[in-house]
Amino acid sequence: MAMFRSSRRFDTDPFTDLLFNALLAFTFLFLVALMFLNPPAKSGTINPKADFMISVTWADNSPDDIDTWIEGPSGELVWFKNPQASLMHLDRDDRGMTNDTLLIDGRTIINPLNQEIVTIRGRPPGEYVVNVHYYNSKTLQPVPVTVYLAEVNPALKVLHYATLSLDRLGEEKTAVRFTIGTDGKVSNINTLEKSIVQVGKL
Template sequence: MALFKPRERLDIDPFTDLLFNALLTFTFLFLIALLLMNPTAKTGIINPKAEFMITVSWPDHSPDDIDTWVEGPKGQLIWFKRPQEGLMHLDRDDRGRVNDMQLIDGKEIVNPLNQEIVSIRGRPAGEFIVNIHYYRSQTLQAIPVTVYLAEVNPTLKVLHYATTTLQREGEERTAVRFSITPQGQVTAINTLQKSLVLGGKI
C-alpha cells in the first residue's frame, strides 16, 4: 500500500500554451510601440536657427507703427523695405493694427500683439546697431518701446533689455549697440546714438 498518492498529471494543451505566449509577446511589443510614438515632451526648449535675436515690442492694440532698423558690421542695413541682408533677417514686420485681423473658420480673430523680430544667423566680427523709428502715429501720443537682445546659441542669455519712449512721429533712437569679437564674444554693449534712417548723428 502506497503511503502517498501520485499527483494527477494536468492535461496541458500545447496549442493553448503557444497562444498565451504569443499574446504576451504582442502585448509587450504594443507597449514598446506606444512609448516610441509618444516620447516625453521637452517643454520650454526652443531651437531657433540663429545666434542672436532682437525683439522690439510696444503696447498691445496700439495702432501706431514702430519700425526696427539694424546696421551690420560692414554698414549693411535691414528694415521693412529690405528685410534680409547677409546674416541679418527681419523675421516679422509689425504695422500696428494693419493686418492684425485674421479670418479663421469664418470668425474674425484679432492679434493684439505689436512686435518685430530680427535674427542674426551668425557671428561676424564687428559692431551691430539697433534703432527704433516712430514711423507712423495714429494716436499722436508718446509710445514706450521695449527692446530685448538675446544670445540664443548655445544657450539663452539676455544681453540687453530696456524701454525707450518715443515722443512723436518721425523720432528715431538707438536702442542698443554691441560688438562681436573675431572669437565670437559679445562686447561693448551701449546706447551711443547714431541715426540709421536719416544718416549721421541723431
C-alpha cells in the same frame, strides 16, 4: 550494483506557453511605443534657423507705427524698405493696426499684437546697432517700446531685455548695441546712442 537513474518529468501546457509568449510580446511593444510617445525633453533648445533674434514690441492694439533699424558691421542697414542685408533679415514689419485685420470664414479677425522681428542667420564679426524709430502716430502719445535680444543657437540665451519710451513722432533711440567677436561670442552690450535712421530715404 544496479544503477538507478531518476528523471523528473515536467508537464507543459501549450496554451500556457502561448499566453506567456504573447504577454512578453505585448510588453515589449508597449515599451517601444512608450519611448516614441514620450521622447526625452530637450530643455532650452530650438530649431537653429537663426543665431540671434531681436524682438521689438509695443502695446497691443496701438495704432502707432514703430520701426526697427539695425546697422551691421559693415554699415549695412536693415529696415522696412530694405528687409535683408548680409545675414540680417527683417522677418516681420508691423505698422500698428494697419493690415492687422483678417477675414476668415466671413468673420473679421483683428490681430492685436504689435511686434517686429529681426533675425541674424550667422555670426559675422563686428558691432551691431539696434535702433527704434517713432515712424507714424495716430495718438501723438509717448510709446513704451520693449526690445529683446536673444542668442537662439544652439540654445536660448537672453542677452538684453529693456523697455524705453519714444516720446514724440520722429524720435529715434538706440535700444542696444553689441559686438560679435571672431570666435562668435557676444560682448560689449551697451545702449550708447548712435543715429542710423536715414530720414531722407523714408
